[in-house]
Amino acid sequence: MTISPADLARFRADAADVDRSSAPLIVAVSGGPDSLALLLLAEAAWGDRVIAATVDHGLRAESAAEATYVAQICAARGIAHAILAPDAPITGSLQAEARRARYHLLETLRQSRGAAFILTAHHADDQAETLLMRLNRGAGVGGLAGIRAVNGAVVRPLLGWRRAELEAIVGQAGLVALRDPSNENPRFDRVRMRRHLAEANWIDRAALARSARHLAEAEQAITWSVDQLEPTHLRREDGAVLITPDALPPEILRRLVLRAITLLSPEAAPSGPELDRALAALAEGRQASLGALLVRGGALWRIWPAPARRAAN
Secondary structure (H helix, E strand, O other), X not given: OOOOHHHHHHHHHHOHHHHHOOOOEEXXXXXXXXXXXXXXXXXXXXXXXXXXXXXXXOOOOOHHHHHHHHHHHHHHHOOXXXXXXXXXXXXXXXXXXXXXXXHHHHHHHHHHHOOOEEEOOOOXXXXXXXXXXXXHOOOOHHHHOOOOOEEOOEEOOOOOOOHHHHHHHHHHOOOOOOOOHXXXXXXXXXXXXXHHHHOOOOOOHHHHHHHHHHHHHHHHHHHHHHHHHHHHHEEEEOOEEEEOOOOOXXXXXXXXXXXXXXXXXXXXXXXXXXXXXXXXXXXXXXXXXXXXXEEEOOOOEEEEEOOOOOOOO
């Protein structure tokens, strides 16, 4: 037994939804200290329900050997393991595209194995870094909610655990964790934020993680409120979407406008400043463009597709 009774009880409380299920579950394991600790905790809690999964993005020469290393750890402990690889090379924004591919592969595996959940090893230090990065970018409530503890089938039970606690669990088990060199590359925003945090010992990471949890609860409350208001304040008419503003709070109006945009152009993703300009025009009764849409304020706010531009002669 490599997990103390106290750690096991804490983990099961943090993963209560998973603990109540009897279905298989997928544990994402890269071989780093965080994910190895998650694997050990999950094994202690749920035994043969656990299916470990390692995604080999093929971005580094060492990645195949690292996936094999995780497979060997799992084989030695009698844990089912799968190595997943994307069908096509990762291109574009590497971190964003790798993340998209990773969750797609994990979800595909979850469905194929009849698993209830995907567990990932995001922890309190990750949450603190995310919150500060998003604060620095001027994010709203949704962004400041940070890494969600539950997002669909994805569960992150370690958001209340510190990185050092997880490293200690791996060390006590006698395992050697892998180190991803990208976690030391200063060209990534997260790495720079991590270094700044390491120099600011006065910042309480656990407190930041709690703030993110409170913001996530606020985000849920706002979403619930918009769900209640949408039927009476938003309607479609003649190819447009009409919104009755009725002195609603600015954040509620922002969410209603976003829903209208999604109804008219599901692929649209206006930036924060673009949306702010459109909201200002609506509040002032003006007309403005928002990507491929037009907006006009007044007693009723109107949002509709901009007419197609005529081809030049």
